[in-house]
Amino acid sequence: MPYGLEGSDTGYIFGSSWNIYNGQLPHRDFIYTRPAIPAFFHTIFLFISETYGYVIDRAFFYVQVFFYSYLGAKLLTYHFGITSIATRYFIAIIGALVSIHNYPPMGWNTIDGVFFCMIGMYLLLKKDSKPYHIFFSMLFLVLGVFSKQSFYFMPIFIAGYLLLTKDWYRIKYFVLFGIVWVACYVGFKSATDSLTPFLEQTFHRTESSALLNAGLKNYYLAIKSNVIYVLVAIAATWAVYKFLPKKYGFLLVSLTIAAVMIALYQQENSISVFKRSLLQVLFVFAVIYSVVMLRKDRNFLLLLLLLTLSWSASISNGFKTPIHFSLPIFFSIYYLFFYTAIPSEENKKIAPWIAGTVITAFLITFYIGYQTIYRDAPRSELVYEMDTVFPQLATIKSDKATFEKYSELKALAQQYPNFTVIPTLTLAHYLTKTVNPIGTDWPHDAEVNDQGDQLAKQLAEKKSFVFVEKSDVSEKELNFYEILDSITAQWQLEKETAYFSVYSPPKAK
DSSP states (O other): OOBOOOSSHHHHHHHHHHHHHTTOOBTTTBOOOSOSHHHHHTTHHHHHOTTTHHHHHHHHHHHHHHHHHHHHHHHHHHHTTOOOHHHHHHHHHHHHHHHHTTOOOSOOHHHHHHHHHHHHHHHHHSTTOOHHHHHHHHHHHHHHHTTOGGGGGHHHHHHHHHHHTTOHHHHHHHHHHHHHHHHHHHHHHHHTTOHHHHHHHHHHHOOHHHHHIIIIIHHHHHHHTTHHHHHHHHHHHHHHHHHSOHHHHHHHHHHHHHHHHHHHHTSSSSSOHHHHHHHHHHHHHHHHHHHHHTTTOTTHHHHHHHHHHHHHHHOOSSOOOGGGGOHHHHHHHHHIIIIISOOOTGGGSOOHHHHHHHHHHHHHHHHHHTTBOTTSOBGGGOOEEGGGTOGGGTTOEEOHHHHHHHHHHHHHHHHOOSEEEESOOTTHHHHHTOOOTTSOSOOOGGGTTTOHHHHHHHHHHTTOEEEEEOOOOOHHHHTTOHHHHHHHHHSEEEEEOSSEEEEEOOOOO
16 A cells, blocks of 8 residues: 555546535536546545545555455355355455455545445345335445446346346335435535536546447457467366366466466556456356356346446446456356355365465465556655655655655645646645646546646636646657647746746736
8 A cells, every 4th residue: 555656547536535625516616527426435534634534545445345345245155055254255355355456546436336336236135125225225326326437337237137036125115215316416416506517527428439349349359369368268277177176176277367467467567458358358257157057046147247347347448347346256266166066065165275375376466466556666666755745645655756756746836836737646736735726637638528728728817837747658648638738839938847847827918
């Protein structure tokens, strides 16, 4: 948790929470291309501690992933008749360890969507759910659905599951309480004059082509582009399943997956197409396995439902992978070896030494992956204590360049308190305890619905200064910042520092 501080993703949600904390509302007061539940949710940590809210928020990432993995494991083990508490925790730990991988600890809408949806599904589908359980389950499902557009599918998948299982008791409350909570959400948006801009801003970003590419095409390409590896893996898994004792087969397959992940972490770009493909291929296996097993056991409908949550989390413009909720994928592998094929009930219990070995392997995987920090320098270079610049960054370490950049930001913010930063320094206003004059901390064209020129005009009207980063962002990436073109072409260069160019608005003619 202490290592790394990149300027875009790791502060985007929390930066928006800072805006809300200061009285601005997303969609109404600033452009926000996603449903805003995560931005509202993460303000909780600012109310707990304005100074240490960001650090608490980073730590809470791990709480979320382990908690929703545990709920998923508890739901699956109950429905599949697995009574061992140790097995439940083992499956939950493996799912969580794979999901946290080297993804940075931060508030993020995908993680929030899985978190809320999993709580909602657990309360809805757990043993002996009472009406009040379902009432609160629908609250959490609505929170999850309005965390990110890709989770809009989850009510459909859940309704399909309830219909296929003919669970009329839960269906009636699912519909009734769902309508109640959606009405509350729509009512809040309407009462705060943010409903219309919410619809305009979020649906502008949501394109059918993105769904097809991230939700279908990428899974097809994952298999097509790695077909030789996939065929070898299928043949090897079949041989292991056929000729080895099942517990050793499970151990070997698990260690192989961990070894492949470790090998992929050694690549220069550890978030590579092949790394994403590994989880996509495993996801396809889990789906096919579940569909085949449906003929014998209708409980596999629940596994398929949880896989749809993994799939929903993978629909993204960025990190298109089901790794955010990997638990149902690894439950499929576990069940294949320990329940599908082993007749003896005693043999179904995983030996402690096997569980310990597998957990250790994925702990090592996480440790090695965490040596390459997301969009940051290697971990060995992250030795600068960032709280010596801003106390809000207590315990966080970064490299020399980041330390110097944030030191410059602090000095510039004191000299020009009415400012914004381009292209990406999403924690700038939280750290300097200022309010962004345009609200959005990441004016990438996709994040502001191509309104860069309009935002530049707003900055000029408010007589704001713009700190343009002299960053390592490539020329290709900078082409997606229309606002940057407006600033550098029409505004006056006020000051140059090592890491920023300071621009002032053009003087009125």
